[in-house]
Amino acid sequence: MSAISKLIIPALVDQFNSMKKAVLPKLLAQHPQLCSYHFNPPGLLHPITVIYELNYGETELKQVEVRRSLHMRLGLPFDRPLLRIANALDFSMMKDGSGNSSKRKGPSLLKDVHIGIPSSGVSGGVISLVQGSYEYHHYLQDGFDDSGWGCAYRSLQTIISWFRLQYYTSIDVPSHREIQQALVEIGDKDPSFIGSREWIGAIELSFVLDKLLGVSCKIINVRSGAELPEKCRELALHFENQGTPIMIGGGVLAYTLLGVDYNEASGDCAFLILDPHYTGNDDHKKIVNGGWCGWKKAVDSKGRNFFLHDKFYNLLLPQRPSMV
Structure with missing residues (x-):
C-alpha cells in the first residue's frame, strides 16, 4: 500500500500531466495519439516510462529523433534499438515457454531450429x-495452403521474424496477402496480384523489407548453382558482420540460409539451409531428421547437386540497421 501511494500513483499523475501538456496545444488540429510504454534497458537500475505519439510511426524521422534524444540522455548506444515499442515491457498474463509475452495469434512457432543439428562434415x-x-x-x-508457390513468402516471414525478435520492429509478421498488398x-505489382499464387523472388523481398521495415538489402547474383560455393567467403562475412538470415532463390525454389561452414584453405564448404518447403507439423526432431534444417554441401557424397547447375540464383542479404 505504501509503495502504491508513494510511487505508483504519483508516477501515473506525472504521466497524465505530461500527456495533457502534449495534447492540449494540438487537440483540435492534430488529434494526438499518446501512449505510455515502460522499458528496462541494460545499465539502468529501474524501468523507465516513455510517452510516444503513435501518429508518427516507428520509422518516421520525428519519432527517430525522439528516441535518439532519449538514448543520449540515458547514455544508451546508438547502433541498436532499446526504446522501440517492440522493446517495451509487456505485463499481460499470456506467456510463451521462454517467459516472454507472446503477441502472436494462435500457436507459437518453433524458434532457432538449427541449434543442436549434426555437424556439416567440413574438415x-x-x-x-x-x-x-x-x-x-x-x-x-496457419491453415494456409501455399504448397508449390509460397516458399519465398515463407522465407521472407522468417526474415521478418528475425527483425521482430531482435526488436527492430513491432509489426506482426505479414501474411501472404499483406506481402502482396505491400x-x-x-507500384511493383498490379492490383490483380493480391490473392494470386504468383511466385516472388529476391527483388520483391527487398521491396517489402524496405517498405515495411525500412531495411535495405544487398543482392548477389550468380549465373549457376555451381558458382554458389565461390560466394562462401562473402556469405561468411555477412553472418559475422550483419547476422541476418539470407534468402536464396533459384528457378522456382527458395530457401533460407542460416550460416556457412567454410575452409578457406581447401575451399570446402557447406550451407546451413532452413527449408520452407516442409509441410508437416512443428516437430523439431522430425524437421531435423528429415533434413529440413541442416547442412547441405553443393555436391553431396553421392555426387548429387543441391543447387541446380542450369539455374541462376539470387541471394538476398538484409542489412542490419544501425538505428535506435
Missing part, C-alpha cells in the same frame, strides 16, 4: 551463423 572449416533468434515459417502453416502499394 577444418570456420562456422559463421545467423545472430539472434528467428521463427521457422514453412508451407501450410508490393501493389509501391
Whole structure:
C-alpha cells in the first residue's frame, strides 16, 4: 500500500500531466495519439516510462529523433534499438515457454531450429551463423495452403521474424496477402496480384523489407548453382558482420540460409539451409531428421547437386540497421 501511494500513483499523475501538456496545444488540429510504454534497458537500475505519439510511426524521422534524444540522455548506444515499442515491457498474463509475452495469434512457432543439428562434415572449416533468434515459417502453416508457390513468402516471414525478435520492429509478421498488398502499394505489382499464387523472388523481398521495415538489402547474383560455393567467403562475412538470415532463390525454389561452414584453405564448404518447403507439423526432431534444417554441401557424397547447375540464383542479404 505504501509503495502504491508513494510511487505508483504519483508516477501515473506525472504521466497524465505530461500527456495533457502534449495534447492540449494540438487537440483540435492534430488529434494526438499518446501512449505510455515502460522499458528496462541494460545499465539502468529501474524501468523507465516513455510517452510516444503513435501518429508518427516507428520509422518516421520525428519519432527517430525522439528516441535518439532519449538514448543520449540515458547514455544508451546508438547502433541498436532499446526504446522501440517492440522493446517495451509487456505485463499481460499470456506467456510463451521462454517467459516472454507472446503477441502472436494462435500457436507459437518453433524458434532457432538449427541449434543442436549434426555437424556439416567440413574438415577444418570456420562456422559463421545467423545472430539472434528467428521463427521457422514453412508451407501450410496457419491453415494456409501455399504448397508449390509460397516458399519465398515463407522465407521472407522468417526474415521478418528475425527483425521482430531482435526488436527492430513491432509489426506482426505479414501474411501472404499483406506481402502482396505491400508490393501493389509501391507500384511493383498490379492490383490483380493480391490473392494470386504468383511466385516472388529476391527483388520483391527487398521491396517489402524496405517498405515495411525500412531495411535495405544487398543482392548477389550468380549465373549457376555451381558458382554458389565461390560466394562462401562473402556469405561468411555477412553472418559475422550483419547476422541476418539470407534468402536464396533459384528457378522456382527458395530457401533460407542460416550460416556457412567454410575452409578457406581447401575451399570446402557447406550451407546451413532452413527449408520452407516442409509441410508437416512443428516437430523439431522430425524437421531435423528429415533434413529440413541442416547442412547441405553443393555436391553431396553421392555426387548429387543441391543447387541446380542450369539455374541462376539470387541471394538476398538484409542489412542490419544501425538505428535506435
